Amino acid sequence: MITTNPFDDDKLREECGIFGVSGAETASAMVALGLHALQHRGQEAAGITSWDGHDFHTHRAMGHVAGNFDRDEVIRALPGDTACGHVRYSTTGETSLRNVQPLYAELNSGGFAIAHNGNISNAMKVRRELIRRGSIFQSTSDTEVIIHLVATSNYRTLLDKFIDALKQIEGAYSLIVMTPEGMIACRDPLGIRPLVMGKLGDSIIFASETVALDVVGADYVRSIEPGELVIVTNDGELRSLRPFGEVHPRPCIFEHVYFSRPDSIIDNSSVYSVRKAIGAQLAIENPVDADYVIPVPDSGVPAAIGYAQQSGIPFELGIIRSHYIGRTFIQPGDKVRHLGVKLKHNANRALIQGKRIVLIDDSIVRGTTSLKIVQMMREAGAAEVHMRIASPPTKHSCFYGVDTPERTKLLAHKLDIGGMQDFIHADSLAFISIDGLYKALGEAKRADIRPQYCDACFTGDYPTKLTDQDEAVVENQFELLAERVS
Numbered sequence: 474m475i476t477t478n479p480f481d482d483d484k485l486r487e488e489c490g491i492f493g494v495s496g497a498e499t500a501s502a503m504v505a506l507g508l509h510a511l512q513h514r515g516q517e518a519a520g521i522t523s524w525d526g527h528d529f530h531t532h533r534a535m536g537h538v539a540g541n542f543d544r545d546e547v548i549r550a551l552p553g554d555t556a557c558g559h560v561r562y563s564t565t566g567e568t569s570l571r572n573v574q575p576l577y578a579e580l581n582s583g584g585f586a587i588a589h590n591g592n593i594s595n596a597m598k599v600r601r602e603l604i605r606r607g608s609i610f611q612s613t614s615d616t617e618v619i620i621h622l623v624a625t626s627n628y629r630t631l632l633d634k635f636i637d638a639l640k641q642i643e644g645a646y647s648l649i650v651m652t653p654e655g656m657i658a659c660r661d662p663l664g665i666r667p668l669v670m671g672k673l674g675d676s677i678i679f680a681s682e683t684v685a686l687d688v689v690g691a692d693y694v695r696s697i698e699p700g701e702l703v704i705v706t707n708d709g710e711l712r713s714l715r716p717f718g719e720v721h722p723r724p725c726i727f728e729h730v731y732f733s734r735p736d737s738i739i740d741n742s743s744v745y746s747v748r749k750a751i752g753a754q755l756a757i758e759n760p761v762d763a764d765y766v767i768p769v770p771d772s773g774v775p776a777a778i779g780y781a782q783q784s785g786i787p788f789e790l791g792i793i794r795s796h797y798i799g800r801t802f803i804q805p806g807d808k809v810r811h812l813g814v815k816l817k818h819n820a821n822r823a824l825i826q827g828k829r830i831v832l833i834d835d836s837i838v839r840g841t842t843s844l845k846i847v848q849m850m851r852e853a854g855a856a857e858v859h860m861r862i863a864s865p866p867t868k869h870s871c872f873y874g875v876d877t878p879e880r881t882k883l884l885a886h887k888l889d890i891g892g893m894q895d896f897i898h899a900d901s902l903a904f905i906s907i908d909g910l911y912k913a914l915g916e917a918k919r920a921d922i923r924p925q926y927c928d929a930c931f932t933g934d935y936p937t938k939l940t941d942q943d944e945a946v947v948e949n950q951f952e953l954l955a956e957r958v959s
């Protein structure tokens with residue numbers, strides 16, 4: 474199985490988005506719209522599966538939702554009043570059609586479709602065991618182990634088989650599952666990845682973010698709770714189960730910093746307001762004398778507004794962003810990647826000339842963006858360029874559904890803050906503290922014994938076992954040993 478996380482060489486990227494609707498006349502069209510609103514979470518591939526009461530229908534394609542799911546004939550080929558869909562950024566398994574979700578299989582109980590946001594941190598171990606027992610895999614995706622665990626479970630009902638499967642996996646999973654009996658939505662016991670429920674008339678909707686509810690005109694009902702399973706039968710009856718017992722939740726803090734759209738509500742807080750509060754806290758912790766506060770578009774914008782309001786320094790658009798380049802412009806090879814950042818952002822020269830500026834971005838991962846932007850500001854004639862970052866230094870890889878570079882490529886893993894400042898050629902560089910970030914989220918501070926969030930990419934404190942990684946490290950050591958011996 475190929476794991477693209479964390480051994481690929483690009484920067485921290487998005488994750489996946491999932492959307493499901495039960496009991497709507499135009500289910501697959503609604504899913505296509507919902508996936509549109511979640512496109513920022515994954516741009517590699519998209520897929521929709523529908524259920525018409527007799528048969529399941531699936532269309533999966535590489536690329537964006539637009540271009541693949543905006544044609545009448547595609548939507549007409551996905552009939553039925555229940556459907557779910559997925560936009561993908563791979564974390565386990567290569568970027569190819571066989572790994573595009575929803576994954577689908579014919580089980581003893583009938584059809585089974587699954588859409589997953591997250592990453593199963595013991596998938597390789599479970600897969601090896603399943604293959605040993607005779608399972609034949611169709612993909613290299615971590616998500617497929619769930620299907621085989623359900624298929625081989627000794628429990629009687631499909632629901633019990635599903636719960637049995639979940640109890641054997643570790644890591645992060647927000648799931649939408651479709652069976653002939655209805656739809657199931659669930660979040661892993663720690664609630665690492667988000668999932669919300671909405672309502673439109675009599676139809677029930679599940680989505681990674683509330684923006685996807687907004688786009689179809691649905692009302693937000695509530696978040697699916699960490700460790701909760703919500704079942705919707707084909708008659709629209711709703712049931713909630715908590716098969717994992719009480720676990721202290723640890724949702725991903727980076728959703729609030731970067732991944733989610735600012736117009737989303739996650740676990741009852743507005744992403745936009747939190748980002749502004751982070752910016753304000755950053756200004757309290759790391760003030761600087763400057764003429765303008767300038768955001769690095771797009772994700773730095775709300776934090777920059779907060780920084781400007783708190784500091785009283787005027788907010789200005791000193792960097793203009795091209796709307797024809799996506800959120801992440803990813804190209805292999807350093808030369809092209811650097812070009813990409815220049816294509817995306819350009820200096821507003823007339824404004825910058827002779828000014829002391831403070832740039833605000835949400836994060837530094839490899840440092841590619843900051844390096845280019847600081848240089849761009851200097852070339853545009855800035856007198857001083859200060860950089861403030863709305864998250865603590867990203868020092869560790871994510872194993873929970875976010876495609877981070879290998880740890881050794883994270884700038885904050887290689888260099889201390891002084892070294893990073895020199896690397897990006899800024900006059901000063903500072904990051905919000907971890908407690909400051911928690912404060913902006915409404916907490917007094919990080920509860921070190923029982924942290925309120927997953928913040929492993931900043932602290933290295935992973936909330937679950939990392940079985941596959943630990944095994945990989947052991948395997949590596951054996952290899953090294955073998956090399957030394959031979």
Ligand SMILES: O=P(O)(O)OC[C@H]1O[C@H](OP(=O)(O)OP(=O)(O)O)[C@H](O)[C@@H]1O
Pocket residue numbers: 484485731769770771772773799800801802834835836837838839840841842843
């Ligand atoms: O240090 P780096 O490796 O360059 O990565 C960090 C940058 O990547 C992200 O921006 P991105 O361009 O992906 O998306 P955005 O438009 O949402 O800000 C993030 O907002 C930082 O600007």
Ligand SMILES: NC(=O)CC[C@H](N)C(=O)O
Pocket residue numbers: 487488489490561562563564565566572589590591592593614615616874875876
């Ligand atoms: N980013 C994600 O949530 C990816 C889901 C799944 N692990 C995959 O690789 O396809």
Ligand code: SF4
Pocket residue numbers: 665725726727728870871872873874875927928929930931
């Ligand atoms: S490691 Fe970071 S990005 Fe991954 S789930 Fe935890 S907080 Fe989120």
Ligand SMILES: [Mg+2]
Pocket residue numbers: 769770771772773834835842
């Ligand atoms: Mg950015």
